[in-house]
Amino acid sequence: MPLADEESHLGTARLTGELARTTSQLRLFARAVVEGSYLEATIDHPDATTIPPTPDLRRMLRPLGPVAVFGASNFPFAFSVAGGDTASALATGCPVVVKGHSAHPRLSRRTAEVVAGALAAADAPDGTFGHVEGRAAGIALVQHPEIRAVGFTGSLHGGRALFDLASSRPDPIPFYGELSAVNPVLVTPAAVEARAAELAAGLAASFTLGVGQFCTNPGVVFVPAGSGFAELVAAEVGEATAPDAAAPMLTDGIASAFADGVAALAGHDDVRVVAGRAGNGSNAASAPGTGSPVVLATTAAAVIADPQALFAECFGPSTLVVEYASIEEALTAIRAVGGSLTATVHAEPGEDLADILAVLTEIAGRVLFAGWPTGVAVSWAQQHGGPWPATTTIHTSVGVTAMRRFLRPVAYQQAPDAALPAELREDNPLGIPRRVDGVLVVPGAEARPA
């Protein structure tokens, strides 16, 4: 833990929580493996009446092969060496080679030792897990003939380059990248009327959490014009914007990219700085490697006119409050945002959300109706992924279904029972849920009311 804090500056409270999340994530995948649904075991008995006739066919998912995992800078435990990609790949039975992130090399090495030791203790085959370091090793991994898939969490720029490498191999492989998101939030006029102060406090807490270094940071927040919401958020942030309150970020590079990004936004003709320091090409007057909160404001009309400039992800503790003239205008602007990991609506009970939901579900993989998008539960129903550039994939990198990325289907036709994997034998020795002749059968399930 001291090692993790020394390398990441995230503080022991956050890191202790993240470690608990990491181990409970491993346990959740273990439960999913035992439960067995993830295998999609399916049995069709012979049927001579179909065209063409159906022979005995049995299908299940099997491990895809060795997986390369790129550790993330911002989650030294939960998305790094023993993080979600590694856990979901190992859970499917795939060997994993992790490329540790340069932001925490010593923690990565130490974690790799722990993982290797645990696998050896569980009699996993030699070679089930490996750990490499450095940019060249990462590129070599993506191009290695034996690697069958890549899990990546990081920047749009770096992720796109690796995606292109994976796609241009002689045998292209899936590249599961989680790249960039601004996570729009829409506050309806009724909601801001009813509870502006509560919403401002919630937003301030969310976008500054962990010095803003979350992929689910609420980066743009749509509020009614004239609501004064940006000023409320600024008041909530308050003294955190003082130069001596700046907090160390993950790396010097991330801190300077944040300062540059904020300065570029602040330099836009239609953007005003409501709180924080964003002048002169840096999150200025802070110590190097640190960042402090910045609240910016603009209008939906400006966003619609220039979405590329105004919706660049600014990884760090900033948020852009966008004032809209009407919900329709806000939705047009949100469509211009493009793909995101999350989208949030704050409305009052009884409001008709149909038009809003149609847009939010189109652009995001997770839609929130309360709370804030930071804090990603690891569960069966989680979805962490969204349309480009949020992710490169129709799958998730968090939650049980993340395993699907590292599995491929195999069907066995007219196999003798003894030659089949246990999962597909007629008497279901493992007792897993299976689809038999089109009907889902859950062993031991009681009849339940529909």
Added chain:
Amino acid sequence: MPLADEESHLGTARLTGELARTTSQLRLFARAVVEGSYLEATIDHPDATTIPPTPDLRRMLRPLGPVAVFGASNFPFAFSVAGGDTASALATGCPVVVKGHSAHPRLSRRTAEVVAGALAAADAPDGTFGHVEGRAAGIALVQHPEIRAVGFTGSLHGGRALFDLASSRPDPIPFYGELSAVNPVLVTPAAVEARAAELAAGLAASFTLGVGQFCTNPGVVFVPAGSGFAELVAAEVGEATAPDAAAPMLTDGIASAFADGVAALAGHDDVRVVAGRAGNGSNAASAPGTGSPVVLATTAAAVIADPQALFAECFGPSTLVVEYASIEEALTAIRAVGGSLTATVHAEPGEDLADILAVLTEIAGRVLFAGWPTGVAVSWAQQHGGPWPATTTIHTSVGVTAMRRFLRPVAYQQAPDAALPAELREDNPLGIPRRVDGVLVVPGAEARPA
């Protein structure tokens, strides 16, 4: 039907069967839609004890968006305008734009009219279905900003070019291509000893079916050295190799590519022509646009030395019999084949198949223990896809799970019940199978023994 036969030369018997398969395929997807499992509806109720805490989270799959489908030359019904890709995309709720294959333009237009009429009669929204023609239109489709995925069945060369286009878009989209397969078959010494004549007859019927124009054609067959199996196959093919017995192929281009491919194989130092005409750069002395069966033979040692040349897919009625000195040598050669749609083993009862299966499941998406790979049943357990270059994907293009390609997950966090899609409302008004707090619940299911 006369139109289909005129354009494809496949004969009305085959085409009548293919049409029945096409309509039953549509009905199977309709049943899967009603059953509802394909949505992967998942509900996690709030749980404050997890780290981080789990809010109310509800996840389901939703349509990805407009899909481009490329019709195939060799299945004018089942893999074309109203074929499997179209059916599976429409079943998920995605609009489809088909690029019809130039081998059957009039049938494509007529089928498109039928599909458009059926959708209109069912009150589908305008724009649910479109049909375009020509190479330029196909390229424009793959690059169109609104298209969210591509389904393709065709050549490795053409498919790779389109895959590269899809991957190099500013926003890359999934390209589900089924490209090329040689579908290896392994006959054990015991099987050839027990039933060589039956196996030779089965192979001859399979590789010549439909003038060999199936993606699951058994292109390479491994038999023990000295078994005389190639000669048995040649005898089965018999008079079909006579010049005046040559059958019209789908297009002149396919016929000349077949002739060139066979001639290239026949020209290899280690290959001998056992039956059929394969000299002088053409499947010679046949009328243009026709093809006739060719049986070639080589050794596993030659294959291991030069897999690239000997395992090129030769789309048409040819097969390469490969004589092996040992099962181990055969498996080494099969590994050199690379990815394939299918792999078949013919063995006798009681033989230990573990080593063989380890290799066959590694290289193929469907493993057969009897029969021949042509004839792909459309069912719940079917898998039509395999490691590169068989397909570009970890999904299937045939069978119910083909729908997964055109769906993306969306999670709803802390949504009011009324704002949720019916599939995720607490009382499950549609009565679909769902996972609730980690437990699979099938409404109305009886308890069954494990």
